[in-house]
Amino acid sequence: AVLADNGHEVTLWARRDEQAKEIDQAHTNRKYLPDVTLPVTMRATSSLAEALVDKEAVLFAVPSHSMREIAREARQWMTKDMLVIHAAKGFEIDTWKRMSEVLAEELGTEHKEGITVLSGPSHAEEVIRRCPTTVVVASQAEQAAERAQMLFMNSYFRVYTNPDVIGVEVGGALKNIIALAAGLVDGLEFGDNARAALITRGLAEIARLGKAMGAEPITFVGLAGVGDLVVTCTSRHSRNWRAGHMISQGKKLDEVLRSMGMVVEGVRTTKAAYMLKDRYRVEMPIAEQLYAVLFAEKEPAQAVKELMGRGRTQELEEIVGGW
Ligand SMILES: NC(=O)C1=CN([C@@H]2O[C@H](COP(=O)(O)OP(=O)(O)OC[C@H]3O[C@@H](n4cnc5c(N)ncnc54)[C@H](OP(=O)(O)O)[C@@H]3O)[C@@H](O)[C@H]2O)C=CC1
Numbered sequence: 001a002v003l004a005d006n007g008h009e010v011t012l013w014a015r016r017d018e019q020a021k022e023i024d025q026a027h028t029n030r031k032y033l034p035d036v037t038l039p040v041t042m043r044a045t046s047s048l049a050e051a052l053v054d055k056e057a058v059l060f061a062v063p064s065h066s067m068r069e070i071a072r073e074a075r076q077w078m079t080k081d082m083l084v085i086h087a088a089k090g091f092e093i094d095t096w097k098r099m100s101e102v103l104a105e106e107l108g109t110e111h112k113e114g115i116t117v118l119s120g121p122s123h124a125e126e127v128i129r130r131c132p133t134t135v136v137v138a139s140q141a142e143q144a145a146e147r148a149q150m151l152f153m154n155s156y157f158r159v160y161t162n163p164d165v166i167g168v169e170v171g172g173a174l175k176n177i178i179a180l181a182a183g184l185v186d187g188l189e190f191g192d193n194a195r196a197a198l199i200t201r202g203l204a205e206i207a208r209l210g211k212a213m214g215a216e217p218i219t220f221v222g223l224a225g226v227g228d229l230v231v232t233c234t235s236r237h238s239r240n241w242r243a244g245h246m247i248s249q250g251k252k253l254d255e256v257l258r259s260m261g262m263v264v265e266g267v268r269t270t271k272a273a274y275m276l277k278d279r280y281r282v283e284m285p286i287a288e289q290l291y292a293v294l295f296a297e298k299e300p301a302q303a304v305k306e307l308m309g310r311g312r313t314q315e316l317e318e319i320v321g322g323w
């Protein structure tokens with residue numbers, strides 16, 4: 001819708017023909033964005049060929065678990081000049097690869113350098129109402145990031161560029177697990193101090209893993225770090241926060257995911273963080289406790305108790321290296 005507002009010819013692809021027809025003909029998307037009218041110039045189709053042929057750019061905005069499959073299918077309709085952007089916030093299941101790595105593998109070397117990530121605090125429910133929103137586009141290739149910036153930027157959607165693809169992807173994925181934890185803590189009525197503690201110490205964990213994976217730590221104080229972390233931990237629109245809240249009320253994970261009917265990326269990302277912390281040998285106590293709550297039936301209150309009872313430590317040890 002942002003691209004359509006900017007005067008571009010946009011064709012949205014959806015896997016279900018019925019959903020594509022609804023968007024194309026009625027200009028609504030009742031399941032995901034009720035009470036919204038989409039730009040009438042925006043077309044929709046369930047044919048990848050129709051969506052991709054003769055296009056200047058492609059934005060992959062599918063859930064992370066389906067990125068590889070869709071990219072593999074899409075490749076045959078793509079040209080080497082096409083700008084490739086993605087907006088998914090997660091890692092691939094089992095390989096725990098970042099989305100740009102998955103895309104580079106599937107789309108071939110001609111796209112590798114230019115793959116661009118769009119991330120930051122941007123709940124769809126607000127963007128579609130044209131609320132002022134800021135995001136970041138990251139790419140190894142400055143030109144690609146600037147092309148994406150120019151395509152999307154307008155009076156309500158401000159786009160910054162950043163060369164740190166790893167940082168932007170890691171920040172966007174990991175904030176979801178902290179948001180799940182924030183939903184739990186809010187559901188337990190542990191208060192505003194606890195939520196602020198989670199956001200701040202969650203950011204320390206995100207930056208620690210991100211740095212070990214090759215990110216620039218400064219990226220995490222930007223829109224893909226603090227920005228998205230704050231919005232996801234505090235917004236009523238966040239599915240991750242809502243899932244955490246439901247679990248705090250005693251609902252089982254399966255039941256929560258079924259009732260949401262939308263992707264809750266933080267659940268799989270908790271598994272990713274649990275594996276990646278060992279691979280990169282970093283401490284991630286919040287991710288570790290959340291993993292136990294989601295997958296080993298630990299009581300959320302017990303998890304919080306154990307986090308509060310950890311040994312003494314200094315706040316900024318990984319940044320200043322201690323005294
Ligand atoms: N919602 C938001 O505000 C934001 C979301 N993101 C990220 O964007 C990504 C997509 O999230 P979002 O659109 O919100 O998710 P939703 O769950 O709201 O919608 C998912 C969409 O993807 C489709 N889909 C699901 N599984 C597949 C599959 N295997 N193959 C093809 N299509 C599939 C669904 O189709 P169907 O109805 O047929 O199941 C539906 O159209 C996530 O990584 C998310 O973190 C990033 C920024 C903001």
Ligand SMILES: O=C(CO)COP(=O)(O)O
Binds near residue numbers: 122
């Ligand atoms: O990433 C998002 C906003 O920037 C969406 O977060 P949720 O998936 O928690 O709704």
